[in-house]
Amino acid sequence: xxxxxxxxxxxxxxxxxxxxxxxxxxxxxxxxxxxxxxxxxxxxxxxxxxxxxxxxxxxxxxxxxxxxxxxxxxxxxxxxxxxxxxxxxxxxxxxxxxxxxxxxxxxxxxxxxxxxxxxxxxxxxxxxxxxxxxxxxxxxxxxxxxxxxxxxxxxxxx
Amino acid sequence: xxxxxxxxxxxxxxxxxxxxxxxxxxxxxxxxxxxxxxxxxxxxxxxxxxxxxxxxxxxxxxxxxxxxxxxxxxxxxxxxxxxxxxxxxxxxxxxxxxxxxxxxxxxxxxxxxxxxxxxxxxxxxxxxxxxxxxxxxxxxxxxxxxxxxxxxxxxxxxxxxxxxxxxxxxxxxxxxxxxxxxxxxxxxxxxxxx
Ligand code: SF4
Numbered sequence: 001x002x003x004x005x006x007x008x009x010x011x012x013x014x015x016x017x018x019x020x021x022x023x024x025x026x027x028x029x030x031x032x033x034x035x036x037x038x039x040x041x042x043x044x045x046x047x048x049x050x051x052x053x054x055x056x057x058x059x060x061x062x063x064x065x066x067x068x069x070x071x072x073x074x075x076x077x078x079x080x081x082x083x084x085x086x087x088x089x090x091x092x093x094x095x096x097x098x099x100x101x102x103x104x105x106x107x108x109x110x111x112x113x114x115x116x117x118x119x120x121x122x123x124x125x126x127x128x129x130x131x132x133x134x135x136x137x138x139x140x141x142x143x144x145x146x147x148x149x150x151x152x153x154x155x156x157x158x
Numbered sequence: 159x160x161x162x163x164x165x166x167x168x169x170x171x172x173x174x175x176x177x178x179x180x181x182x183x184x185x186x187x188x189x190x191x192x193x194x195x196x197x198x199x200x201x202x203x204x205x206x207x208x209x210x211x212x213x214x215x216x217x218x219x220x221x222x223x224x225x226x227x228x229x230x231x232x233x234x235x236x237x238x239x240x241x242x243x244x245x246x247x248x249x250x251x252x253x254x255x256x257x258x259x260x261x262x263x264x265x266x267x268x269x270x271x272x273x274x275x276x277x278x279x280x281x282x283x284x285x286x287x288x289x290x291x292x293x294x295x296x297x298x299x300x301x302x303x304x305x306x307x308x309x310x311x312x313x314x315x316x317x318x319x320x321x322x323x324x325x326x327x328x329x330x331x332x333x334x335x336x337x338x339x340x341x342x343x344x345x346x347x348x349x350x351x352x
Contacts, residue, residue, distance in 0.1 A: 133241045147277040158273045158281045
């Protein structure tokens, strides 16, 4: 299925929750969706007969300036088609439903997005930092992150 | 080294060597320094090459040990993150004295490519543990590592063993009094000018 067909199919089932489709000529085109309904949309993508996205390639977090974004790359082993779905959450309340119960692979990916960008995945069974030390302050890959002067008595700047 | 040179001395004949016990001990220590089997980032790949048959680090008497308790020195081979730095400090302190450390590559020396934007990288392992030999390069060639090992052996064979602690303590005391005198001088000078 092409991305346009997938978009039309999703539009039929979720109408207003599926926002727009962004065409990128030399990269992955993506579909922007409503973050409030992300779990249902992704569950539909996984279970619907002609979609069958059984493989979650990756989840990544991003900081688009005013919002935080979560990007889902899905792939279907059966139909060999893939899709990119993006959802944007406001910085003040960066909460989104976890999809660990759809794909177990989401576990560490969501922890990484939480650690580095600060997206909070509601319903995640173990949402703790995965790369930074547990007592690290802030989320380092945010655009407005300020590098600390010191960590445990060690000077950080050069 | 020092011991073998003594063989060239015409006074020593018939298999008898006159020398210092210190030289004998240092000879043994320098020629069998075991290192902790431990690698960090891309430099560790080069470190593996040094250990493999082509460069054969073992011919220098360097044997990998899996426990710091059995090791003589540690090689900081790669990028040291702040999270890892604390663990490295513990590992280093577990090595029984006398212990040594080699800093391998730009990352361990000074942060390397991460010196500016590496919020998570320690900019130089010598901020945490004392380093004996630094190897420049990103990554250093295995030959450079071999030279570092030879430098370390040189350093060990020139070391004092006996009464070292007493001597060091005395030196420390002297240094302290010198610093104090200097400080007093400085304060006097400042007071004069006020
Ligand atoms: S100095 Fe270069 S090769 Fe060595 S760990 Fe750093 S980046 Fe990697």
